[in-house]
Amino acid sequence: MPVYKAIILNKEVSLKYEVNQKEKLEKAINEINRKLKNFDNYNGKISDNKLLSFLAIQLQAEIFDLIENSKSNKLFEKKIENSNNENIKVVQKIEHLNEKNNLLEKEKELISNDLIKIQKQIDIMLELFKNYEK
Numbered sequence: 001m002p003v004y005k006a007i008i009l010n011k012e013v014s015l016k017y018e019v020n021q022k023e024k025l026e027k028a029i030n031e032i033n034r035k036l037k038n039f040d041n042y043n044g045k046i047s048d049n050k051l052l053s054f055l056a057i058q059l060q061a062e063i064f065d066l067i068e069n070s071k072s073n074k075l076f077e078k079k080i081e082n083s084n085n086e087n088i089k090v091v092q093k094i095e096h097l098n099e100k101n102n103l104l105e106k107e108k109e110l111i112s113n114d115l116i117k118i119q120k121q122i123d124i125m126l127e128l129f130k131n132y133e134k
Helices: 019-037 048-133
Strands: 003-008 011-016
16 A cells, blocks of 8 residues: 655654545645644644644534535435426326317317207208298
8 A cells, every 4th residue: 555645734644545545635635734724823822733633623513514414405305306206297197187188179079060960950850840831
């Protein structure tokens, strides 16, 4: 396993790492050093261990925030999924009702045509009755 030598609080630290994790390790160390700069006004006033403890507390709080955000995102995604499922059901119901409506429209047209034929037959019959009476 390769060893990465980093400088944290002006001290060299040797860290073993997996080959495919080197970039992540470098980013993490750079981020730690960047965050430690936020505590520069304490440098020399308190021990390095306390500075690292403050940083650990800050990082843990950020982890808690990320976990909470992740939970919120999962709940939100679940709500979106439920909403999408409901929308799909509504769309399917609308499609079904449209099909039913089309069938009813066709049936209405057939009935209307039948009524017109019946009306014509009644008119013919009335005409025949009128002519018969004369």
